[in-house]
Amino acid sequence: MKEDNFDIVIVGGGASGIMAGISAKRTNPQRRVLIVEGSFALGRKLLISGAGRGNILNKSLADDDYTKYYHSNNTEVIKNVFNKYGYSQIRTFFEDLGIILYEEERNSKGKIFPVSEQARNIVKILEDELYNLGVEILLNCKCTKILHEDNHFLITIENHKEIKNIYSHKLILATGGMSYPSTGSDGSGFNFLKSFGHNIVPLVPTAVPLLSKDNFVRETSGIKIKATVTSFIENEFINEVTNDLLFTSYGVSGTAILELSRDIVEEFYRNSSAKITLRINMLPDFSKEKLIERFKKFKNKKTNINLYGLLPIKIVDIILKILKIPKDVLSKDLSIEERKVLFDFLYDKKIFIFGSKGWNEAEFSIGGLNVNEVESQTLESLIIPNLYVCGEALNVDGDIGGFNLSWAWASGYLAGQSACSILDKKITKIKKFVADQ
Secondary structure, eight states: OEEEEEEEEEEOOSHHHHHHHHHHHHHOTTSOEEEEOSSSSSOTTGGGGGGGTOOOEEGGGGSSOGGGGEEESOHHHHHHHHHHSOHHHHHHHHHHTTOOEEEOOGGGOOEEEETTOOHHHHHHHHHHHHHHHTOEEEOSOEEEEEEEETTEEEEEEEOSSOEEEEEEEEEEEOOOOSSSGGGTOOSHHHHHHHHTTOOEEEEEEESOOEEOOOHHHHHTTTOEEEEEEEEEETTEEEEEEEEEEEEOSSEEESHHHHHHHHHHHHHHHHOTTOOEEEEEESOTTSOHHHHHHHHHHTTTSBHHHHHHTTSOHHHHHHHHHHTTOOTTOBGGGOOHHHHHHHHHHHHOEEEEEOEEOOGGGOSEEEEEEOGGGBOTTTOBBSSSTTEEEOGGGBSEEEOTTTHHHHHHHHHHHHHHHHHHHHHHHHHHHHHHHHHHO
């Protein structure tokens, strides 16, 4: 069996693991740093961020109140991490690598993208930086065992050819959550954390499509519109979002649904029979008053023609069919009742949700390592010395729009810097002790 020794080993080659490697090497280039990735490539989940465009940051983090965009069992950790490495530092980091960024103005959500609009370019540039710094990388290598003994870690890794033991003074777990397991986030890191005595907040998929049996939703499968979607749990208002809404054969998806899904999936986790309702305004930029005026102005036009200027043809035709309103009836000939039910449908369509899609379609995870069990200034484990945890492996999840990647960059940077800084301090103390003897 082959063996090797490192100063710092990072398990997980996603966004936080890559950043931890860069941070550690920049803190002290003399340290030997290794990233172990179970997949065939680094940053595979990063490749699909922002629908492949690379939504790597959010301008809203320029504000001081970071916690309103994140969920955790201890928001003080979030504050401490971003106070050390926040929006301006992250943006400068990418721009210093030659990545020009811009803020997407659509919907004023503060999303930051590279001008190339290619997440793949981001990964390639980060890989190049790792190479230039001398960070060593092992791909297609699965960690099968991690032991902590005599103030160091023994890490057993396997690939299809061999088994190898690696010794390391420091260990950074950047193993991610459980969303998109095909990219490598299979939850294996939590088993290691449990074996070390850590507690894991139960994991639930979030930023995920929702399931509905509504006939209208199924008949309009494949159509995307801009809509205002309001969520209710047991008839209590929860949230409201205006964004893209995609109707599917199984229910609803699109950015609006992904933004709303967190509270809903958490409720289903606690109560699988919970009553979840969505109310949809299909014309968020065209008020009911304007529609009334439109029908008066074009009273001699057919009802379907009046609506074709506002919504996709298929949606209009299906609505009229469901409501049993003839397509070719003139707007002026609609009865009071027909007009009421039509307008209610357009501005307040209710659909019931009975569940959500699972890990294969979830963008992020709720849950992870209880953040009360890490030192908030360094992300070092309070149970196992020299163990650091970052990224989605921690019980921190952010809103849609680049917040989760922002957390990955910030926490990865802090974990890498802390591991290397503390290592250097200990080595300096040892050298001074020897010199004094």
